[in-house]
Amino acid sequence: AAVSMGANVTPSLRLTSHRRTLSSVSGLSFHPKRPWVLASLHNGVIQLWDYRMCTLIDKFDEHDGPVRGIDFHKQQPLFVSGGDDYKIKVWNYKLRRCLFTLLGHLDYIRTTFFHHDYPWILSASDDQTIRIWNWQSRTCVCVLTGHNHYVMCAQFHPSEDLVVSASLDQTVRVWDISGLRKKNLSPGAVETEVRGISGVDLFGASDAVVKHVLEGHDRGVNWAAFHPSMPLIVSGADDRQVKIWRMNESKAWELDTCRGHYNNVSCAVFHPRQELILSNSEDKSIRVDHDRHDSGMIVFKLERERPAYAVHGNMLYYVKDRFLRQLDFNSSKDTAVMQLRSGSKFPVFSMSYNPAENAVLLCTRATNLENSTYDLYSIPKESDSQNPDAPEGKRSSGLTAVWVARNRFAVLDRMHSLLIKNLKNEIVKKVQVPSCEEIFYAGTGSLLLRDADGVTLFDVQQKRSLATVKIGKVKYVVWSADTSHVALLAKHAIMICNRKLESLCNIHENIRVKSGAWDESGVFIYTTSNHIKYALTSGDHGIIRTLDLPIYVTRVRGNSVYCLDRECRPRVLTIDPTEYRFKLALVNRKYDEVLHMVRNAKLVGQSIIAYLQKKGYPEVALHFVKDEKTRFSLALECGNIEVALEAAKALDERSCWERLGEAALLQGHHQVVEMCYQRTKNFDKLTFLYLITGNLAKLRKMMKIAEIRKDMSGHYQAALYLGDVSERVRILKNCGQKSLAYLTAATHGLDEEAEALKETFDPEKETVPEVDPNAQLLQPSPPINPLDTNWPLLTVSKGFFEGAIAAKGKAGQMAADQDMDAPGGEGWGDDAELQLDEDGFMEAQETFGEEGAVKEEGGGWDVEEDLDLPPELDIPAGGGGGAEDGFFVPPTKGMSPTQMWCNNSQLPVDHILAGSYETAMRLLHDQVGVVSFEPYKSLFMQTLSRGRTCYLGLPSLPCLRSHPQRNWKDCGAKQGLPAVGLRLSDLIARLQQCYQLTTAGRFEEAVERFRAILLSVPLLVVDNKQEIAEAQQLITICREYIVGLTMETERKKLPKDTLEEQKRLCEMAAYFTHCNLQPVHMVLVLRTALNLFFKLRNFKMAAGFARRLLELGPNPNVAQQTRKILAACEKTLTDAHQLNYDPHNPFDLCAASFVPLYRGRPVEKCPLSGACYCPTYKGQICRVTQVTEIGKDVIGLRVSPLQFR
């Protein structure tokens, strides 16, 4: 086994967890599964920590003095500790207490370990003994003596009956304990155990015997450990060496020595899976296990666990085991696309993917940053997943490499300057950037540069900083899909910025931030060590779910979170996005969504309401609250008096009425105020309210009430408000204020009353007060208009929620309406179905398929070569734009693609597209006999327009032109042919419209459409013989319909007065049945013919039509009727009239005169449509096409280059 020296291990260590201030740690034990570590401290306390979250879970404080030995049990919720108080304690961390204590050692206990299988504990002590205890019987089962100094460490072998111990006597000893096992754990062990207790000294020696004594260390040995699978032992000693020993059954020998530590080595262990030894020394070079020179504990991660990955569209690229793999999110197809070049002992640190070139940059970071490298790979186009290619990459040194454009990437080199390189890995530019530590992708042409305290958006092309934001130590940068937002992830912070790097929000996390991705609605989903969380750009954030193990989010879509775990396995987790969707909808004020979620997602809880209230959406919250008390306070908060009143009525609490009264008063809603005062029996305020609103009647009532209530002052007050002097006098009199009563009466001219009062004065004792002659009646003047209504308020448009909630009832009605509509729709659907049924061509179309396009030209043509040396361009001497002598000669015009098209093709459409109408017309004339081009004009013009595209070059200049070519992939400069645009399948599809028009009886329109199709056929370009045949078939179909429908149109115009005329009508109807139509149309045609012939009493012929009709399988009604007619015909199977129609003698129909041309008679045909004519029509324009000359001698239809071979 190749083992690296202790000191060499250091580079791969990474600090991963917070340093925690502890009392000096003496011992450590990791939980086998959970992220827990037990730390035994010098002060006797044992602490249980979650190292991922950096939280203290529990404390166990029973030992007296330092605790050095500590160990978790592998399966049970137990751990064992051994301390300087000579005690071994076994604890249950679930029960959170010490179960029992094992006593026996006579000095400090150095280590305690559980056996992986047996119920044993192994302890090593300064009393020079090692003891084995049975923790079930709680007894010491064996004492191993032999060391003659402190035993610093003793450990079980992971699989065999062996123990290794290290002692300050400079030896490492291996003990055989198979005897002990046999005795103790074989049947009848109980007896032995009993003996064990009593006879430790007597029998202990024979139970465990020294197998090997390893001598070699020059000083005391502090630690010894077995290799997990090989017969190896590692030991560390005060001689600053780590030694590796090998053993077999008979002997053990020193294999190797690792020098490197420059102080005492206190611990050395094998890595469980890798070929590494970790050693720990007082020189602090590695602190993996316990470290007595530090007051804390640090948990290291030996290797970076974060996979390097990049996401583009639906693809995830990631590195796993020296392979670059590609995962298709949609299909979950996970394939290895290439093998990476080996040679680095460090894993790939980061990746940048370039979709345009299908290339990746893989950065590898060395411990010594200056040795970091990156590789540029072009991903092979096709790859065997089982055995992918290992393409040669380009490796250079550099800290980070990131794509900045399709053909450019930026490299941060070790001098911390920025290099821009091209795809050949050559430096194109060098950019000086101030103090940059790290670079990140920032869209095309830009980078994010990280320096000590911030991130800068840098334009690489302009070499200038565009924006800077302050955030410490950003580790990862995640852009949203449209690059409108970016999340900057630091260890404990997330900052979300917009494209201009303006900070939108800052989130602090106590737990380490791991990764993140933007979901499609613009929410940032991120993970910490133990949570999936969300963040809105508004800064709102929260937990979505917890995680057992850290994951690295690659993509979020809907409620699926795609991620890689630490083993680089792609996984998909499901989350509930409701909460953040809800908040997002709120932020965006999409209240319809909010309402939908509230109604359907059962979100409403106190937390949501509290959230809404806190975030300033009381009006929204109001509509979700059912609890009246909350509802009441929310309503007040948003000033909704009506709702508050409702709630107050339901609650009917004094405090509510009071608060409502205040709020209503502020809004001038005095009717509610009145009600509130009434409810709270606040008579004073009520009285005053009536006064100021001028409600004198009620004010008077209040006075009466006050009187009844014997509320003297209220009564008086009301009287005062009302200016009711006599009432005031009465009150004053009644309450014994005689002099005041008199004064009042006297002042206000109630003389009688005054006199009466005056008399009651006792002249002896009382003096009649003087009346102030200037006294006046003070009475508040009542408002001119009593205020009956509330204060006018500005009309406010009802919020969405009020509307939505009010509309609840209405919505039901609407739904009903929709239901009502539905049956009508079905009826319409029936029609549609009917029309679908009739397409006989649809199926044919499907079977057309895509025959492999016949390649006309050899491939492998190289664009560049042809263009560098264009011999065909025929440049006059000296006319090549040579500018060497300073005399400029303008170049001549080159050959345009359209000219080449004409050279390359004999198909008319290619010439039209090229704009060469002259040749195009000649071709059409020669091939299909076109002599009248007028109907072709629109087709020509449309086709021409398809032949070129325009695009803008420099502003304000005439645009540039491009000519799409159908063989653009491999045509080269000379072999181009225009893209046609018109496809056979399009024409075939257009037949359906024509059929529909035919069914609908709109014959003239149908004919026009059929003709348009027919005329388009010569402008097709097809690739194979089958398609040529189909094109011809298309012409036939069009012809049949055009002839038939034209004849039918003609027939309908004819008079039907005389018998001859009727006979002609019948003949034409009969001929129509001989056009080749779709069955659905043929049924109609046959029915017409049947009816006409039946009426004409030509029963025999009618019977023939009826039979043909029945063969077509018409719908039951038609069939039934037809059978009836047929039965009627068969009674008298004769024809009343002689007609020019012989159903048994095959004939062609003259498309001009609509007479049958029986087989053998001379006939002239249209060169394009193939329509037949009586010879008299020769030289005329074809009635079907309206463009071709009947009987013209032509080459024939040419729609494929195949036809020219």
Add this chain to the structure above:
Amino acid sequence: MTATPAFFTGDVDELFDVKNAYYIGSYQQCINEAQKVKPSSPEKETERDMFLYRAYIAQRKYAVVLDDIKGSSPPELQAVRMFAEYLSSENKRDAIVADLDKKMVKSVDAANTTFLLMAASIYYHEMNTDAALRTLHQGESLECMAMSIQVLLSLDRVDLARKELKKMQEQDEDATLTQLATAWVNIAVGGEKLQDAYYIFQEMSDKYSSTLLLLNGQAACYMAQNKWEEAEGVLQEALDKVTNRYLSQLKDAHRAHPFLKDYLAKENEFDRLSMQYAPTATA
């Protein structure tokens, strides 16, 4: 316009945003940027104005240009004014061209790149490609070369356009103009180069903003690759960008569009040619 790319001088072009917006067809942005920027020297100010007024020309707001540029304005701007005048009134064109011909016969200040560009633009509009190329040949700026490339491409001289492009690339490969010119040449070359051209337009859309010019370029690439649906998508996007007000402006202004000109000419040709054919017999 500086003939020395920023790379060599090492300084940042303060007018970068103005120029860039102009070249990618984001004219309003160009105008906004030009009004925002504070030029460091009178030369820069003139240069800025040159782009500002050319952006107005591109928006067909000729009146602004004609009113703003006075007789006292620098010669560069006079050239811009000449171009605006040429485009604004069809009936003055012949006079302007004649005047320009006279100027060209005399020795021209080759340092006044703007004059060269404007003169070449007029010649190009006149379809006098010889004169346009001859004029552009005297300049060394990227834009002169870019315009030469455009003229050469319209002459179907892809070979010469490539040579010119190589010169541009030597001067500054990453400049916006060089990139755009690369895209034009790539479209003309066709084949695999079409995808490269597409990426250039797309990258610029991503980096700056998607303008009609860039979307149009993308559509042209798609169509050349017979990707009709994709092209339709891009063009729809472009249409969505155009407001109604714009559309009517365009309809009005595009009577002289070469595409339409061709179309009308071809219609006449069709009518003329179809007269040559007739059936031998009439019904």
